[in-house]
Amino acid sequence: MSVVKTITSSQERKRGWSISLAPDLLPVEVPPPFDVPPLSVEVLQKMYHVMLLIRRVEEYLLDAASEGRIGGAMHTAIGMEANAVGAAFATRPDDYVTCTYRGHHHAIARGLDPGQVIAEVLGKASGCARGKGGSMHMVDPEHGLMGTNGVVAAQVPHAAGMALAARMRGEDRIALTFFGDGAIYQGVMHETFNIAAKWKLPVIFYMENNKYSEMTPIWRTSAIEDLYTFPKVYGIESIRINGNDVEIVHAAVSWAAERARSGEGPTFIEAITYRLAGHMAGDLETYRTPEEREHQRQADPLLVLRQKLLDRNVTEEALARIEEAVAQDLARAVEFAETSPWPDIAEAYTDVFHL
Amino acid sequence: MVQMRKTTYLQALNEALREEMRRDERVFIMGEDVAYYGGLFRVTRNLLEEFGPQRVMDTPISEQAFIGMALGAAAVGMRPVVEIMYMDFTLVAADQIFNQIGKYAYMTGGRVYLPLVIRGQQGGGKNYGSQHSQSLDSLYAHFPGLRVVAPATPYDAKGLLKAAIRDDNPVVFLEHKMLYFTTGEVPPPDVDYTVPIGLAEVKRPGRDLTLVTYSYCLLEALAAAEELAEKYGIDVEVVDLRTVNPMDTETIWASVARTGRLLAVHESYANCGVGAEIVARAYEEVPHLLKAPARRLGMPPVPIPVSRPLEQEILPWKRHIMATVLEMMHERVAYA
Ligand SMILES: Cc1ncc(C[n+]2csc(CCOP(=O)(O)OP(=O)(O)O)c2C)c(N)n1
Ligand SMILES: [Mg+2]
Numbered sequence: 214m215s216v217v218k219t220i221t222s223s224q225e226r227k228r229g230w231s232i233s234l235a236p237d238l239l240p241v242e243v244p245p246p247f248d249v250p251p252l253s254v255e256v257l258q259k260m261y262h263v264m265l266l267i268r269r270v271e272e273y274l275l276d277a278a279s280e281g282r283i284g285g286a287m288h289t290a291i292g293m294e295a296n297a298v299g300a301a302f303a304t305r306p307d308d309y310v311t312c313t314y315r316g317h318h319h320a321i322a323r324g325l326d327p328g329q330v331i332a333e334v335l336g337k338a339s340g341c342a343r344g345k346g347g348s349m350h351m352v353d354p355e356h357g358l359m360g361t362n363g364v365v366a367a368q369v370p371h372a373a374g375m376a377l378a379a380r381m382r383g384e385d386r387i388a389l390t391f392f393g394d395g396a397i398y399q400g401v402m403h404e405t406f407n408i409a410a411k412w413k414l415p416v417i418f419y420m421e422n423n424k425y426s427e428m429t430p431i432w433r434t435s436a437i438e439d440l441y442t443f444p445k446v447y448g449i450e451s452i453r454i455n456g457n458d459v460e461i462v463h464a465a466v467s468w469a470a471e472r473a474r475s476g477e478g479p480t481f482i483e484a485i486t487y488r489l490a491g492h493m494a495g496d497l498e499t500y501r502t503p504e505e506r507e508h509q510r511q512a513d514p515l516l517v518l519r520q521k522l523l524d525r526n527v528t529e530e531a532l533a534r535i536e537e538a539v540a541q542d543l544a545r546a547v548e549f550a551e552t553s554p555w556p557d558i559a560e561a562y563t564d565v566f567h568l
Numbered sequence: 569m570v571q572m573r574k575t576t577y578l579q580a581l582n583e584a585l586r587e588e589m590r591r592d593e594r595v596f597i598m599g600e601d602v603a604y605y606g607g608l609f610r611v612t613r614n615l616l617e618e619f620g621p622q623r624v625m626d627t628p629i630s631e632q633a634f635i636g637m638a639l640g641a642a643a644v645g646m647r648p649v650v651e652i653m654y655m656d657f658t659l660v661a662a663d664q665i666f667n668q669i670g671k672y673a674y675m676t677g678g679r680v681y682l683p684l685v686i687r688g689q690q691g692g693g694k695n696y697g698s699q700h701s702q703s704l705d706s707l708y709a710h711f712p713g714l715r716v717v718a719p720a721t722p723y724d725a726k727g728l729l730k731a732a733i734r735d736d737n738p739v740v741f742l743e744h745k746m747l748y749f750t751t752g753e754v755p756p757p758d759v760d761y762t763v764p765i766g767l768a769e770v771k772r773p774g775r776d777l778t779l780v781t782y783s784y785c786l787l788e789a790l791a792a793a794e795e796l797a798e799k800y801g802i803d804v805e806v807v808d809l810r811t812v813n814p815m816d817t818e819t820i821w822a823s824v825a826r827t828g829r830l831l832a833v834h835e836s837y838a839n840c841g842v843g844a845e846i847v848a849r850a851y852e853e854v855p856h857l858l859k860a861p862a863r864r865l866g867m868p869p870v871p872i873p874v875s876r877p878l879e880q881e882i883l884p885w886k887r888h889i890m891a892t893v894l895e896m897m898h899e900r901v902a903y904a
Binding site for chain 1: 596622623625627628630632633634635636637638639640641642643644645646648663664667668672673674675676677678679680681682712713715736737
């Protein structure tokens with residue numbers, strides 16, 4: 214008889230952690246140290262527009278990848294849009310942002326033209342990095358997006374350096390860095406926590422805890438469940454929020470940004486969220502059941518926000534108008550990207566150095 | 569003509585930092601022991617007093633974080649200079665240097681570029697052993713996106729460090745622990761000059777053989793050249809590369825055109841090293857200039873031992889340089 218016991222998925226779920234978004238498994242309560250004032254329906258409708266646009270762009274990109282038009286590793290943030298949009302609306306265009314390879318949502322939320330996003334992923338000359346960076350390297354300095362990154366946690370000290378620069382110049386800009394749950398166990402993360410805390414840097418560490426690191430649930434590799442408690446050791450104010458509610462994200466980042474701007478130093482936000490698509494295009498998703506995913510779909514941030522708007526007397530017609538506008542935005546972006554030329558071959562050799 | 573004065577390599581570096589920090593308030597320094605102590609090798613001494621703790625910062629022993637932070641600060645317009653206590657430790661932050669800093673401008677299609685300097689000392693000769701003595705110039709030169717500078721004289725050290733700080737790209741600035749107390753002629757403080765990155769210089773003219781080298785090996789090469797001239801009547805031309813990447817092959821080939829012989833010498837490993845690169849390029853680009861096989865001399869493929877005689881055995885210094893040159897000149901007889 215085999216000594217290796219098979220763990221069934223329901224047992225796994227039992228052994229796994231309880232933090233979740235779907236109705237029966239609510240996020241572990243951490244009383245927020247900030248208010249969540251309701252945003253105006255105008256702002257919420259704008260947020261809905263951007264979140265839906267992100268969703269549509271990424272659905273298009275997944276289709277393009279399955280047609281073989283996109284190579285490499287392409288990661289979408291389907292189901293995680295509220296994190297990007299709530300944070301972008303809570304910060305200023307001149308604040309600095311770095312994030313991971315899963316960065317289309319942040320790029321669009323910051324204000325990068327979705328046509329340039331798609332063009333970049335397709336490797337076209339009109340992409341935000343002229344086709345040289347691809348999906349994992351979104352960049353848009355005009356909107357503060359200083360780069361998305363292919364190496365887990367590498368972007369974290371970059372944001373701390375930007376925060377340091379802002380402070381040295383006496384500016385009240387802040388830096389915001391996004392990373393996943395898996396990034397918490399990269400050493401550079403902890404190195405940066407310490408320096409940011411010691412130097413009281415105006416930086417926000419924002420963890421998008423989607424509960425998986427690639428194909429492995431975080432509870433399978435993490436010694437502790439409450440990831441947001443780590444930075445507390447360094448004296449960093451640290452909270453856990455529901456990352457699928459854009460109003461909560463907005464309130465949390467506004468609060469953290471205010472702290473940073475007023476010299477109170479770094480804040481860590483663990484946002485519980487869930488990625489409804491695979492880790493990357495082509496992911497077989499053998500590590501989770503379709504039931505689990507469908508269950509979590511009830512907490513889809515777009516549904517949450519849509520319901521919020523209906524509850525606040527925004528009509529179905531008004532929402533349909535937004536949805537139509539998003540369809541047009543997408544069509545324009547796709548048209549722009551698909552008709553853009555490939556980069557000139559000489560481009561392969563430029564930009565190694567700034568001349 | 570500027571009145572020159574004698575000063576040390578160490579002092580020249582210190583002056584370069586001070587003058588650049590006075591000239592440009594975007595320049596700042598981060599590293600271990602750099603502020604209050606003034607740097608383990610004293611390169612940053614007295615800078616804290618003049619520029620304050622906002623611009624001269626002691627970091628924790630977190631190379632990944634503070635090199636990554638230098639990237640971030642440079643990306644938004646600052647000009648950080650990070651000191652690494654021993655260049656060996658840059659390997660702890662290899663991701664930040666090779667994957668991040670070296671690629672950032674390219675990956676962003678030129679939207680973000682990084683005016684930063686990573687400086688520190690490397691090299692053997694002081695019995696520091698395997699993890700505090702290696703030379704990484706060949707490793708750094710292997711990657712695109714990093715300028716690699718390794719000056720040997722106080723004049724070049726000051727001029728190149730100023731140029732590195734003013735450059736809009738990442739520069740790995742390699743000092744050598746044997747050089748800090750060597751002296752040379754340098755213009756007085758505040759006589760502003762730079763030495764252009766990417767320009768080699770003939771440090772000793774000669775007719776028989778071109779010896780290309782850089783960093784501390786230059787001093788060993790010059791000493792070897794004197795002895796070869798005295799004892800054997802062999803006249804070696806010594807070319808100081810000064811910048812390893814980009815490589816000034818023009819100056820090297822011009823010298824080889826005069827001598828017909830080429831030897832590249834450095835303290836990083838010979839295997840897959842800068843010398844191999846120089847020799848390969850010579851055969852690709854100027855084979856007709858070579859009267860005899862071009863050669864290279866670098867470290868043998870062993871970690872660096874502490875024991876004095878063992879370390880002296882493997883360092884590609886004067887004794888080995890002379891032996892190699894003599895072999896090559898013997899070939900002259902064979903080929904003639
Ligand atoms: C240093 C490093 N190791 C491994 C990888 C491969 N990798 C890419 S994404 C990923 C999982 C990261 O998980 P998490 O931090 O939770 O972010 P998520 O992808 O869930 O957004 C891994 C292991 C990498 N990119 N960088
Ligand atoms: Mg994750």
